[in-house]
Amino acid sequence: MPDYVLKATAGNGQIRVFAATTTGLAETARRLHQTSPVVTQALGRLLTAGALMGSMMKNADELLTLKIAGDGPLSGLLVTADAKGNVKGYPYVSDLSDTITAPLPVSAAIGSGTLNVLKDIGLKEPYVGYAPLVSGEIAEDLTYYYAQSEQIPTSVSLGVLLNDDGSVRQAGGFIIQLMPDTDDAVIDALEAALAATPSLTKQLDEGKTLETIIEVLFKDLNLKVSKTEIIRFFCDCSRQRITKALMSIGKDDLVEIISDQEDIEINCDFCQEKYHFSPEDLQSILDHRAGKEA
Ligand SMILES: [Zn+2]
Structure with missing residues (x-):
């Protein structure tokens, strides 16, 4: 099955939900860049973030760039995505000589640094957002970026599970955002549901579909799926x-x-x-x- 992103609302429209399976995207990137396990995970996470954030853009000709620069051995990552499901990216260093049995944490590979978000929305100057890395694990860094730079309460989850040969077994993630003035009861219900749910990639690995996982997560919050869109690794170089x-x-x-x-x-x-x-x-x-x- 191809990778796809699912868009939904919940809590009577007070919650926006974007969830994606990105196994093909992350595995294509691993093969193209011949990455070692920790780099596969870091790049897979940022590509997943790119796929999700690309799908959140309003106009078809918008372009998103996510750039992480760190003082760790990986040094950085760059991902771009459009609003039509095309995502591409590369690591600054592909092979950190780590192995599947002795993996390096993503935060150790990235180190301290910054996250840059560029949105080219067709205006003369692109929107540029920026936040320091708070953990180097990418999902937490994006959560912090949304809080600090866009002032939107956001929950970000990004995961990449690997096979014993280092290839990508499952990848996926979600971004959940609260509208301003969301009812406290809705926030409490969401927090409880998030705390009780196992990781997305683990559930995907058990054979559950994205739809089922999201439906269970929002079972008490009136989920409405609006659409799904195919996503893929695509480079437009020529x-x-x-x-x-x-x-x-x-x-x-x-x-x-x-x-x-x-x-x-x-x-x-x-x-x-x-x-x-x-x-x-x-x-x-x-x-x-x-x-x-x-
Ligand atoms: Zn290319």
Whole structure:
């Protein structure tokens, strides 16, 4: 079954619920970036957050970027998502030499640092939100970000379960937000339900569907599922895009690369796709550039 996100409301519209299964997303990222277990978990969590937050955007052409920078050995992670279920991302360091039997906690890999949230909503300047990392486990950091930067009481859960060979067994998460002026009784009922529910990935691993899990969690809170949407790892890089990027580098730099008379290889950070350019390709980019400038 493909990954998907489920959107719902509960508590008479006072609670917004976004829940997602992201096993395929997290496993695709692991294969593309050849990550060691702790990096697979960290990247899977941030990709899940990206899928959820992408689905929360209101307009189809909005773009979200989540960036974590830390002083731990992983150094950082970058994820982008659109409102149509396309998510991509990469770790700054792929392999921390940890193993499935001796895993490093995600917080130790990330360390202290910051979380940046960029929302390009089609205006001249993107919305930029920022919060210090409070735990380095990502879900708590996002909860804190929402409280501090957007002033929305939010519960975030993100999980990645691994198989013995390091591949992703289950991944998923949810974001639950309270509208302003939510009744205390609704908040109490939600807190009690959250405290009593086992982890999402554990329940998925028992064969339960996302729908069942969310229905049980909100059984006393009048849940209304509004829709589900497919999500996937998708990179929109292309030879044309890389060519455009090459056109924008300095003329002297291009001339210097061409003078080496060797093919160059450019790697897409997000999906590891390799693009090759011969000196002739680069010369034609330079000529095209010169033509534009003339
Ligand atoms: Zn790519």
